[in-house]
């Protein structure tokens with residue numbers, strides 16, 4: 426554990442921007458809920474009145490999140506799975522149906538990558554990142570939509586992606602996967618509109634979470650200088666946006682990508698590995 430991110434007491438001391446009871450009577454499913462943004466989202470959903478479904482691979486971390494949000498008296502279901510397994514995803518939605526009925530809001534937050542020059546990414550690593558971020562998110566989206574269709578009702582999906590518009594040097598696999606999720610979300614926002622299903626994406630810039638531990642500390646320090654606000658974003662800044670976009674406050678919004686990135690999509694480069702000399706301004710000859 427480093428200084429990145431917020432612990433449960435720090436999250437509990439903050440106040441969501443949305444009104445109390447915003448999610449009352451609704452079930453919010455969050456993947457990657459054992460850590461980082463997902464854990465922050467679990468706090469936010471519980472505080473806003475939702476029944477909360479916590480998913481991820483490591484059950485101990487999910488149980489820990491469940492214990493932490495116990496302070497808000499929410500109804501909580503812990504369900505470990507890998508989103509890469511479509512049958513496990515079907516079982517998840519069956520477990521949710523048995524406990525709460527249909528989920529109302531599905532937040533696809535689980536994901537990740539490792540920093541590597543694109544030219545060096547091994548095939549297994551490429552597949553791991555694509556299968557998790559694109560394939561896993563798709564399994565979740567499709568199963569949610571099928572359940573809503575079969576129940577004759579709509580729902581809302583929020584996909585947590587990344588700022589892909591100007592490329593992501595050092596994480597080409599995730600850039601490809603997240604751009605895929607964005608294109609997929611826009612496509613099914615059209616196809617599934619008749620079913621009453623909304624799909625939106627939230628693209629975080631660099632956010633202080635324990636997920637930052639996979640990056641070289643020098644690269645992480647440099648990351649704080651890659652947006653016009655010259656700082657990391659914080660978990661609560663993403664949680665407020667995801668809850669806004671997932672819930673009824675945004676009911677006329679679909680197929681949207683909301684960037685919460687301190688302006689990184691318009692300014693600042695975002696190397697997750699050492700920036701080659703070629704790109705360093707001070708390497709330009711007079």
Ligand SMILES: CCC/C=C/C(=O)SCCNC(=O)CCNC(=O)[C@H](O)C(C)(C)COP(=O)([O-])OP(=O)([O-])OC[C@H]1O[C@@H](n2cnc3c(N)ncnc32)[C@H](O)[C@@H]1OP(=O)([O-])[O-]
Pocket residue numbers: 536537538539540541547548549550551553554557587593596630631636637639697
């Ligand atoms: C970018 C800026 C914005 C975003 C910030 C964030 O998202 S922050 C927060 C985001 N949070 C995170 O990013 C969470 C941390 N990331 C992860 O957990 C993984 O990157 C993951 C997403 C691939 C996990 O999928 P998994 O459990 O299925 O994977 P696995 O462990 O079984 O590995 C499969 C294969 O991948 C390869 N490979 C893996 N690591 C490295 C490496 N360091 N080096 C080189 N290669 C690596 C290797 O080929 C390995 O196979 P091997 O050689 O072992 O047989």
Ligand SMILES: NC(=O)C1=CN([C@@H]2O[C@H](COP(=O)(O)OP(=O)(O)OC[C@H]3O[C@@H](n4cnc5c(N)ncnc54)[C@H](OP(=O)(O)O)[C@@H]3O)[C@@H](O)[C@H]2O)C=CC1
Pocket residue numbers: 456457458459460461462463480481482483484486506507508509534535536537538557561585586587588628629630631632633634635636637
């Ligand atoms: N922090 C940042 O700056 C940014 C983050 N993001 C994205 O936001 C999301 C959350 O990131 P953050 O909280 O920072 O990082 P974390 O690493 O803390 O969170 C990733 C979560 O995904 C879960 N997960 C990974 N693989 C799977 C899988 N196959 N099935 C189910 N769950 C899985 C992990 O849990 P477990 O290991 O238990 O399965 C973990 O809880 C990620 O998708 C990340 O890439 C995007 C842009 C910037």
